[in-house]
Amino acid sequence: MTSVEDEFAALDEAEPSGRFEVEDDQEEKDIDPYESEDHGHAGPELVKPQVHGLNAHLLFAPFETKPDVDGMRPYFAIVSAFEPDLEAEFKCDGTTWKIDHGIDSVDDYDNSTIRYWDGSIATREQDSGDNYLEYQIPIYDADDEKRNRRVNFQFRPALPEACHAETGNRIRSMPETLPEGVRVQVQASNVDPEIVLELLQSLASNIGVNSHYFEADAVHEWSRIMGLEYYVRCQRELVNELVIGKMALFDRLSQFERQRSGCGELKWDNGEAFGRRHHVALDAEQLSHLYQEHDVGKLIKSYLMKHPGEDTDSDTATEHPKIEVQYNREYTYCGHLPWFAEDAGDGSPDVGWKLLSKRLQSLLMNVLDWAELPRTPGHDAFVSDDHFDADARLEPDVASDLTLVPDPIDEVADAERDVVTNELLDEPPTDAEKDVLGAAAEKGAFERLQDLAEEAGVSSSTASRTVRKFETLFSRLDSIQLADEVVRDRVQDLLAGVEQRLDRVNKGLDLLASGRNEIDEDSALGQWARRWGVKIAESSDRWSDQLRVAIVGGNLTESELLSVLRAGYEAADMTQSVDVAQFASAEVSYYDRDGEKVDIGEWVGVNQGGRTKLLGKLEVDALH
Template structure:
């Protein structure tokens, strides 16, 4: 390999690995993620339309002038490459096209909390207790007032309705959310307390609206240190040993914000004649945790089908992209009753970090319709699906699967969690090419969500999957076009591309060579070939495999064809040298160039989508311009042959000019 070729390969590798984050190892990476895809949905009525705004969408074809490429116009950070510019985030403010653009208070679509699951621990203050009471006073207050919550023979209770969180609430008898559980209560009572174990009490409330899907269910349990099992006498290890005396309140809610959950709890306690001072903010203990949270936006069904659940939609792209990289995830779908009924992609933190930035918890992204979608007419909001992001400990490695602190000055807590889910939901909507303002042609309001905007400072990330895939493919092309590769080297990698994971003895037999030659070839391929077992090897991932298959489908010997094409235009032309930018571009992309009067005949090997083709052509023209002005003019006038979406097209002229601007496949370049 010449110095120039090595520089070219290193440049491709630098740009690729600048985009590709290797991530950190994850224990139990092969474990499946349990991602229960909830089917519950509410039959909701429509709402008011919201005003539109300006869409924040990254334009892949946008050209940046030389000054903007060299330095950030806000913080003056200098860039060595376009990739470095794209990854740059200025705290002052980024260019709107940046994947890390901050809208700085600009109104964006405001997601709604759907589900919330929290464990609150309340430790009463000494000044709020009577001399004869201890920290279990709020638990015993619930016990003593329980009979008032029991449903009598007429189906009535003594609580009636209560007003909280801008709604009227009543006890949720219809779903049997009023009960106590003695068979599940296994905490042994103290010698001073009666009975063998403490009961657990469940009180559910529901808002008195037409939909009746705004609800909270509270479960009350005692909190005490060194809790022991009532039957075995052993310490219950699932409960921290240093718990204070107090009351544990598990809250599961839907369509209720967390501060509203606490307001409903205190109002309910007041209706039961239980001292609300036991449940004030100052009594919330550090052990309080959040173990489930979901945010959603509702969009038009046809947009969800086209942008999220269809082939190459957001769900498909995320699943394919992350499944071949380090991390853990799962893709589930249910189209049995209707296409797009339920689709969900779950990823842990390591997988998510391949998309953008840092992620503290794993997440599940889903698009789903109600249980019986045929019962929801087109005029109802529930005819259209929710796009929802959920946190649940089952698909997160945070603190070894533990929940998130409710409130903390030092740790990742509830507010951080909500912001992170908000950021990921906006990423998904942006990746689907949807506007991030309240566009009434996109977003569908319902009984609990106004499809409105609010000004909030959250980074907006563009979908990196295609860009990162292109970087990997460029690196693979550069590797395949190296001059130092022998026929045996290519035969080895072709065998792995065709046959998948293979033992070295199988490779020896397939390539009809020696084991020493195979080992030398594997060492030469470096990062493209991985050792996956004792004497067993495979290609790094499916991106590498697919690109190698494409190249070998078109070429019997990549270097020979490419170099012959370059020689055809180098001979007799001092302007184009073997180490010129255009020659390097040809080697990198497997392009075959032949001189034809005042233009070239260029054949691009492999298969391309329109976006990939535009990317290759644009980089080719830039290479031609860097080689010389006359070469660039000939390149623009050249005849091209390529495969576009599987169809071979010969004699194409993809470059045109309009008013001094160069168009590539009809799109302006510069």
């Protein structure tokens, strides 16, 4: 029979994995990957994302503090100026804008055109008619033949205690104390939010309405930003591989969709073509697991145009997908976002359109980096379209203000794995509890506790006890299941790994001791060794009392390994037949699943002569 010493000798012959080593011919990498090569500008050199969509509900009440002036004067100014054939042409943001009346030669023109309709709000006693009219005046960039760079303005009255024109009942969706003025709904495409008010003022001035009604100072604090989106367009083949492919960015992000706190989702549509639409939605808590603190939920998506072809190497820009980041209201639970940050009310974050724009562009730049896509303008990975310019550089002052972070996903996953390891280390599961954990890891979600119990072959009380005992590993939002994919995989890994290593460990238990006394496998140290696949033996040198500890066939992170060693010291201290001082100065080695020795000198102790030793109780206590 092979002795423990023979097994250690065989393991010692294995080459170190080199997992933590740098090849001799590798140059040392710059730790700051975001430094711009253009030293004449501040900030990193980043491709400029294109605004895709903007949706806002603005309220203008310039006469709120002037009770002698009719507060609805801005609304009535629009009423007086409006005609179905109203024309306007004006310069703004370096280009010419016009009112959109449609294109006579295009029968299926699907953009909004100028029009009006009956509103549902009853008029005041001093006003004529039964209800107020509502108006739509869309404008477009005259240099855009397709008229896709545009803003649609809809004008509605604002007044307190508004009532329905037909029923006479108060309209409860409008605040009772709403000031008199005009409500303007903004729906913009490919227009920067910074020029929206300027466009509105220019339009007003050109149709005979006082532009001062729509100044920034007239924007009421109840104005809200409802949606904002930024995108870049990338080569389809790269996106398929690095963003939406198997184990690509979206898969990696969705590992946390059932995390213990926060919500998210992964959805995909490959119906017409692979990559038709994929998205990952993350709420503020989920995003905060990745970096910084977030206030609002966001949607990260990759999508193609309607009815895409299958050609991944097309010369047509729209055959290549947009990678887009947008503010997601469904996953934002902290109230509405104000147009201006200073107007945030109780329960709402101090996030106006400017800060939201910065955070969306930051996330988009991070998403590119985490997917291992470039971020520099002019790169072949980008595809220009009518609005996104692949060669355009983000303004240096804007770029320098973005929050750019290295890929945190693996670090978050490691932290999740550490949680699982520590849970199983602190509260070792019984055999029956292992069956419950194994069933939960393998089968996924269970609608009822009884279903989990039946799958594990245990009683309902055992299943219930297991879920309560390891409650931090379980999610019970809609069903009973382990918290997320990372937790599921780690539980399976630990349970399977321990069983596979038990035979090896048992061979070392009979030589585990000071004075070569047999150690009870049910002792604290024996249980610890069995649980973590640890082989322990005294040195084969008769003149040495050195204890040798080897963790065999593991798949542990640095943090997990340190936790296991701390637990081992505590177990040795609780086992009478073991000299705990020997454990405290043990030689420690760690072998991965392939039997390759991993260099852990910098992890757990002082390296002496190529051997890692703990060197005393203080060294064990210092493991962290």
